[in-house]
Amino acid sequence: MHCCVSGLWSLCCLLLTLPPITRASQDCIPRKSIPYQNGNIKVFREEGYTNYTTMLLREDQGLLLLGAREAIYALDLDDISRRKSSVYWKVPEEKRKECTHKGRLEETECRNYIRTLHKQLGDDVYVCGTNAFSPTCDVLKYEGGQLKLEGKLEEGKGKCPFDPFQRYSSVMVDGDLYSATSINFLGSEPVVLRSSHTSLRTEFKSSWLNEPNFIYMDVVQESEDNAEGDDDKVYLFFSESAVEYDFYSKLLVSRVARVCKGDQGGQRTLQKKWTSFLKARVDCSVLEPSLPFVVQDVFLLRAPKWKDSVFYGVFTPQSGSSAVSAVCAFSVQAISEVFSKGKYKTPITVETSHVKWVMYSGEVPVPRPGACINNAARKLNMQRSLDLPDNTLQFVRDRPLMNEAVTALGGQPQLVKGGAQLTRIAVDRVRALDSQLYDVMFIGTENGCLLKAVNYDGEMFIVEELQLFNPPEPVKTLRLSAAKGQLYAGSESSAVQVPVSECGRYKSCVDCLLARDPYCGWDRLASRCALVSSGDLLAHTSLIQSVRHGNASQCTNSMRVQQPQNYTLVPGNNIKLVCHPGSNLAQVHWQFNGHHLPGPSSTSNPGSKYYFYSEGLLVFNVSAADVGEYTCRSLERANGQQYALTEAVYRLQLGVVRNPRGRGAGEGTNSTQTPQPSVPNPKTSPVDRNLVPSLPAPRTEERALVALQVAVGLLAALLVALLVWNLYRGHIPLPGRGAGVAKPRGVEGSRLQGAMVDNSTHRQVPFQAKVLPEEKSQVDGSSCQPLVDNYRSLTNGEPTPSPCVPLDGFKYIDDESEI
Numbered sequence: 001m002h003c004c005v006s007g008l009w010s011l012c013c014l015l016l017t018l019p020p021i022t023r024a025s026q027d028c029i030p031r032k033s034i035p036y037q038n039g040n041i042k043v044f045r046e047e048g049y050t051n052y053t054t055m056l057l058r059e060d061q062g063l064l065l066l067g068a069r070e071a072i073y074a075l076d077l078d079d080i081s082r083r084k085s086s087v088y089w090k091v092p093e094e095k096r097k098e099c100t101h102k103g104r105l106e107e108t109e110c111r112n113y114i115r116t117l118h119k120q121l122g123d124d125v126y127v128c129g130t131n132a133f134s135p136t137c138d139v140l141k142y143e144g145g146q147l148k149l150e151g152k153l154e155e156g157k158g159k160c161p162f163d164p165f166q167r168y169s170s171v172m173v174d175g176d177l178y179s180a181t182s183i184n185f186l187g188s189e190p191v192v193l194r195s196s197h198t199s200l201r202t203e204f205k206s207s208w209l210n211e212p213n214f215i216y217m218d219v220v221q222e223s224e225d226n227a228e229g230d231d232d233k234v235y236l237f238f239s240e241s242a243v244e245y246d247f248y249s250k251l252l253v254s255r256v257a258r259v260c261k262g263d264q265g266g267q268r269t270l271q272k273k274w275t276s277f278l279k280a281r282v283d284c285s286v287l288e289p290s291l292p293f294v295v296q297d298v299f300l301l302r303a304p305k306w307k308d309s310v311f312y313g314v315f316t317p318q319s320g321s322s323a324v325s326a327v328c329a330f331s332v333q334a335i336s337e338v339f340s341k342g343k344y345k346t347p348i349t350v351e352t353s354h355v356k357w358v359m360y361s362g363e364v365p366v367p368r369p370g371a372c373i374n375n376a377a378r379k380l381n382m383q384r385s386l387d388l389p390d391n392t393l394q395f396v397r398d399r400p401l402m403n404e405a406v407t408a409l410g411g412q413p414q415l416v417k418g419g420a421q422l423t424r425i426a427v428d429r430v431r432a433l434d435s436q437l438y439d440v441m442f443i444g445t446e447n448g449c450l451l452k453a454v455n456y457d458g459e460m461f462i463v464e465e466l467q468l469f470n471p472p473e474p475v476k477t478l479r480l481s482a483a484k485g486q487l488y489a490g491s492e493s494s495a496v497q498v499p500v501s502e503c504g505r506y507k508s509c510v511d512c513l514l515a516r517d518p519y520c521g522w523d524r525l526a527s528r529c530a531l532v533s534s535g536d537l538l539a540h541t542s543l544i545q546s547v548r549h550g551n552a553s554q555c556t557n558s559m560r561v562q563q564p565q566n567y568t569l570v571p572g573n574n575i576k577l578v579c580h581p582g583s584n585l586a587q588v589h590w591q592f593n594g595h596h597l598p599g600p601s602s603t604s605n606p607g608s609k610y611y612f613y614s615e616g617l618l619v620f621n622v623s624a625a626d627v628g629e630y631t632c633r634s635l636e637r638a639n640g641q642q643y644a645l646t647e648a649v650y651r652l653q654l655g656v657v658r659n660p661r662g663r664g665a666g667e668g669t670n671s672t673q674t675p676q677p678s679v680p681n682p683k684t685s686p687v688d689r690n691l692v693p694s695l696p697a698p699r700t701e702e703r704a705l706v707a708l709q710v711a712v713g714l715l716a717a718l719l720v721a722l723l724v725w726n727l728y729r730g731h732i733p734l735p736g737r738g739a740g741v742a743k744p745r746g747v748e749g750s751r752l753q754g755a756m757v758d759n760s761t762h763r764q765v766p767f768q769a770k771v772l773p774e775e776k777s778q779v780d781g782s783s784c785q786p787l788v789d790n791y792r793s794l795t796n797g798e799p800t801p802s803p804c805v806p807l808d809g810f811k812y813i814d815d816e817s818e819i
């Protein structure tokens, strides 16, 4: 009973501790979407091997060491598709039998998953694998271009998980391995362990670790230049069941914990245990009512001065309490202050048996519990943790949790993103032409995409999204070599490599500057978007850039001249004019013989001549009146300015009347093969069959009108169905999502291709146009994200699509039903 009462009470408290409920959350749209084939992706995989999820960068040797299931590879860091050597580490038959006898699955669990790869003090690498639920470690050598395992087969308990599906983390510091994992077969006994001559571990108490999920560990050299004579610290990020709230069900919270490198345990109390294990909650809250977000991955961005270093973390909502993921940054200094100056929480017993954690307001012993041995302790003649008094040790043993939570830099997330959940992160600090440093975030997603994002003074901006894996798979590992300017990502079926930037993707000065990519600037002499390498700033006098503001007004001749494409019309046919703007943030305008086409609001009128949708423009039932020039222009607004680009020009003229059905399957079929959205063979498309009989050759205007009404009605039904399906799947309600907008817009390099079958200048276009949402699979994520419909936002009088959209501003259902 007390559970319910105090549960409610704590829920109130919990909600109070969360930020006030506001509707200011934002969801960001990547400016560019780059499909897999344009991504310049190098791939490594070996037939028969899977789970490429452990990576060690050896920049000193020019190698990427890649741990997979039962294999370790040495790959060329410049091109990981080039394998230099490999070594295989299988589970002996006997061990496998043992594993299956204990009830584990032979094909998945009773294998050896390489989980630990750390550089040791010399050149060697310490490697551990799950080894059929019997974790084992070894030493890996790379000599004469060959990988070799020494065959030491050390006990790996506590260094590497038993269970390959369990998250764990470890780090090698001065030759000592720090690991956070389960130490038993059942995976029920978590430890944070240092394996060295003075091994230390955590107490097995729920106040220390409560069903934790270990995420990330790293060391910060805080002893450098430290006025207090403080020690280096090893930080650990994890999530666990909260002890401080008793919620109606298990509630997860994200934590950061830390230990001191010089810790040697206590003399009597906390013997062989950490005397410096302290933890605090980390908050990354999106400003909407939701339960605390759960940390999924962390990256330590190291600065020359440790105080300037920053942890970047990816957070996702727990159990469907929200629909967005977030990235938050935590400065090492802020974390350090919570531990060195904050108050502690203490358990109190209420109502006979129930324990509640509240702020401790009594006297705190000296030296401060959990502090490293520093100048203050040394003054008290305590040189090692072994010298610490019992009252200090007992205090920290019983109260490892800090009262204060660590709050995110800037008080809000660096990025908020709907759609597929974010999984992994790496961050590069880049000096732009304005000589400022910018943190460029690279974020892997559940559907195999890589986002590149920057937070400009609180403004979230996603430069691009790139599809890393085809077919889509969750990004399980992400590593950055800042020196090489390369990113390495691992998934279950392969490892891939992409450069941090590809400025050549931006074709015009406006495109280059509006991209706001700190790596890229427009070279006015060479007329191309080029890499800004921080080394030789003098050589960059011809480069321009505007990352902070996205101001492209410095671009002089930004005109991109588009050659018109000529086409011949067959009267009575429908025709599709493709136009993909280079940016998802651009609006699209169509002109016909210099006049503005009315835009999509007219699509609500069933008799409309035109249909505007994500792939371009459809003209129904063409006649002599439709002859002329059609121009597709994109308008992108940035920093209060509007930039116009001509994306495509079509010149249509009238041809002979032919029976469209007779030819549709002939020439028209080509189009089904083009990668871009195109017109399928009417005979094979079930939905087209519905459209075909009514649309192709209407005899009277009345019939045409009825046909159009039927077609548009059908369309509306389909679109609504797609929308409902999208919502049902929990895809994020992006504004305007659904109306055949399954393909990302602004797909780079795809302009001017598509519907017209080929680009020869005079060609009849006999086939039936299809106005259908893309197939389900595409909505599902074979491309990164379905995005806003530029057309819609144009004519509803809404502002230009902006990179971040307030989550509550959706009127999409109204919009869709208007079609």
Ligand SMILES: *[C@@H]1O[C@H](CO)[C@@H](O)[C@H](O)[C@H]1NC(C)=O
Binding pocket: 050, 051, 108, 113, 164, 165, 492, 493
């Ligand atoms: C390893 O990859 C296989 C194949 O994709 C997958 O079924 C399995 O779940 C993966 N194992 C782990 C531990 O992730």
